[in-house]
Amino acid sequence: MNINYNSLFKNILPYFIIIFFAIFIDFILYIYLPHGAKVYDTNDEKTLEYKRYEIQNVFKVKAKLIKRVEKKVVKKENYTILNNINLLAIYAMNNNSGYIIIQEKNKNDTIILSKDESFKNYKLSNIYKTYVVFIKNNKEYKLSINDEKKSTKYQVIKEEKNIKTTSDINIDDGKVTIKRELINNYIENFDKIWQDISISEVKTENGIDGFKVNRIKPKTAFAKIGLKRNDIIKSINNIKLKSYNDAFKIYKKINKIKSLNIEVIRNNTLMEIYYEIK
Amino acid sequence: MRLILKFFSFVIIFTFVFIIFLPKEQLFNKVVNIAYENKVYLKDYTFNEDLIRSDIKDMNIIYDGINIVNIKNISIQALLIQNNINISNIEIDASLNSFVPSEIQNININYTIFNPLILKANINSKLYSVKIDFDILSMQINAVFKTSKFFRTKYKKLIKELKYDKNIKDYTYEYKL
Numbered sequence: 001m002n003i004n005y006n007s008l009f010k011n012i013l014p015y016f017i018i019i020f021f022a023i024f025i026d027f028i029l030y031i032y033l034p035h036g037a038k039v040y041d042t043n044d045e046k047t048l049e050y051k052r053y054e055i056q057n058v059f060k061v062k063a064k065l066i067k068r069v070e071k072k073v074v075k076k077e078n079y080t081i082l083n084n085i086n087l088l089a090i091y092a093m094n095n096n097s098g099y100i101i102i103q104e105k106n107k108n109d110t111i112i113l114s115k116d117e118s119f120k121n122y123k124l125s126n127i128y129k130t131y132v133v134f135i136k137n138n139k140e141y142k143l144s145i146n147d148e149k150k151s152t153k154y155q156v157i158k159e160e161k162n163i164k165t166t167s168d169i170n171i172d173d174g175k176v177t178i179k180r181e182l183i184n185n186y187i188e189n190f191d192k193i194w195q196d197i198s199i200s201e202v203k204t205e206n207g208i209d210g211f212k213v214n215r216i217k218p219k220t221a222f223a224k225i226g227l228k229r230n231d232i233i234k235s236i237n238n239i240k241l242k243s244y245n246d247a248f249k250i251y252k253k254i255n256k257i258k259s260l261n262i263e264v265i266r267n268n269t270l271m272e273i274y275y276e277i278k
Numbered sequence: 279m280r281l282i283l284k285f286f287s288f289v290i291i292f293t294f295v296f297i298i299f300l301p302k303e304q305l306f307n308k309v310v311n312i313a314y315e316n317k318v319y320l321k322d323y324t325f326n327e328d329l330i331r332s333d334i335k336d337m338n339i340i341y342d343g344i345n346i347v348n349i350k351n352i353s354i355q356a357l358l359i360q361n362n363i364n365i366s367n368i369e370i371d372a373s374l375n376s377f378v379p380s381e382i383q384n385i386n387i388n389y390t391i392f393n394p395l396i397l398k399a400n401i402n403s404k405l406y407s408v409k410i411d412f413d414i415l416s417m418q419i420n421a422v423f424k425t426s427k428f429f430r431t432k433y434k435k436l437i438k439e440l441k442y443d444k445n446i447k448d449y450t451y452e453y454k455l
Contacts, residue, residue, distance in 0.1 A: 018288050022295035033304035038311050040319035040340060 085119075087143045090127060091194075098127045099244040102143075112245040114201060114208065177276045182221055183254055196220040201244070202232055210234040210241050210265070226273050232265040290358060297356050302327045306334070317341065331355045346371045363387040377436065379405045379429065405429040421451040 088110060089101040099114040113124045122134040122141065131144040186193055198215040201208045213231045216223050227233075235241060236250050237260060250257075260275040303325055310320045323337035334352040338345050350367030368382040381403060388398040399410040407424045423440060425448060430437055440449035 014288070015291060018292050019295050022292045023299050026296060026299040026301060030301040030304060033301055034307045034311055035304060037307040037320075038314040040314070040321045 085143065087132060087145045090129065090132060090145055092127045092129050100124065100127060100132050101248075110248075112243065112248045114244045117207075117243060177278055178221070178225065178260075180277055183277060186221070197222045197227070199233070208241070208243050211247065225275060227262075227264070228266065230266075233262060234265060234270070235263040237261050293358055297358075298329050300356075302332045302354075306332065330357060344371065346374065359391055361389040378433070379403055405432075417455040419451070419453045419455070422446065423449040423451065425449060 084105050086103045086105060087100060088103055090098065091100070092098040099112055101110050101112050102119065103110045111119060113119055115124055115127055117124055119134075122136045124132060125135045125140070126133040131142055134141040134143060196217045197213065197220070199211040200214055202210045202212050210232045213227055213229055213233065216227060216229055233241060236247075237257065239246055239250060241247055258277055260273075260277065262273045262275075264271045264273055306325055313320055319340040321338050321340065324335045326333045326335070332354045334354075335350065337349045337352065339347040339349070348369040349365055350369075351365070353362075353364040353366075355362040355364075363386070365385040365387075366383065368385065370378055370380045370382070372380055374380070382401060383404065384400075384402045386400045386402075388400075395414050397412040397414060399408075399412070401408040401410070405426050406429045408421050409424075410419060410421045412419050422443075425437075437449065440451050442448075443450045
């Protein structure tokens with residue numbers, strides 16, 4: 001029997017090339033594709049607030065077990081304070097959201113951060129009444145407001161001034177004019193703003209995209225100028241409100257502004273409200 | 279004719295070898311990472327692979343910090359002619375119970391080269407079953423529901439999103455991506 005090896009080789013070779021090519025592509029994929037999957041950090045999971053002492057009281061956990069639990073918690077709450085940042089103010093809402101005002105030491109500029117926003121890779125993870133928690137590289141950092149120097153400077157003014165709204169806002173042929181005195185009253189009495197209006201951030205995939213009006217006290221300046229509940233304030237004077245910082249930038253300049261142009265989404269329709277400040 | 283046969287034999291051998299040596303776990307890691315970047319977290323699963331088959335067991339899917347779905351078993355089978363993904367024992371979080379039934383017994387996704395432009399899926403639950411056709415060319419989803427009376431009364435909000443078809447006397451859904 002005479003086997004023609006040449007023709008056999010000639011016929012089989014392309015199949016070997018194909019097989020080799022397929023394995024080669026798989027090998028490239030093997031190198032390119034990730035060898036490990038990103039693991040979900042269970043700390044991000046939304047759970048009820050951790051109240052170990054109450055749980056112990058309810059279930060009467062034995063002393064030994066309490067000791068062990070305590071050890072764990074101490075490890076988790078091993079905060080180190082950010083030395084270069086001063087926490088000036090906290091605006092905490094009920095649902096653990098809100099915003100804070102911080103200042104870098106030796107710098108005059110203040111920065112406003114809302115929950116989940118980052119400052120120099122420190123992510124603001126939790127806002128409490130007297131302190132906030134930042135996260136960096138899976139480590140938690142507690143920053144407290146209990147600094148005597150700042151507490152006097154940024155003490156909330158509890159004394160309420162009666163802010164007149166009727167005479168300070170004039171509506172003539174759809175043109176709204178606000179007296180600067182009214183604006184100045186709100187600047188002096190910052191706390192009054194939050195009594196008259198309640199807003200919350202509108203979050204999208206790309207971060208904050210405007211602020212929603214949750215509540216407006218009737219007959220106040222905010223109601224008079226035409227803002228309504230469920231309005232979404234998109235921009236003020238063409239400055240898009242992408243963070244609390246943007247909103248406070250406008251607030252800081254408000255005593256110099258001569259007019260206000262507010263872009264609002266109401267019932268899925270984009271509206272513009274224009275005011276003159278005199 | 280011989281040339282055509284040779285070409286097909288090349289394609290078949292290439293695909294077969296490609297599937298066998300495909301780094302399936304790494305490919306799944308990529309899917310997990312893409313989901314992670316979109317804030318959908320897949321966790322607690324175990325991955326087993328065979329020559330042409332991959333099994334993922336006990337997977338929890340977390341979105342926005344909430345464990346929304348628990349899947350007991352996902353079986354991915356890639357054959358030359360028929361490709362099949364079988365997802366079984368799906369438990370949706372009870373908090374979503376008012377929107378969708380919390381238990382889905384089985385989801386079967388099928389792709390065959392004899393019908394290369396259509397991706398077929400079947401969803402089976404105690405209260406309803408759905409037959410879904412996804413047209414790859416027009417990117418359109420057509421779903422035909424077979425609903426129980428209990429489903430129709432309990433999930434009225436969901437039913438409102440569907441369209442009643444007089445011919446089949448049940449609901450359909452169309453969506454273009």
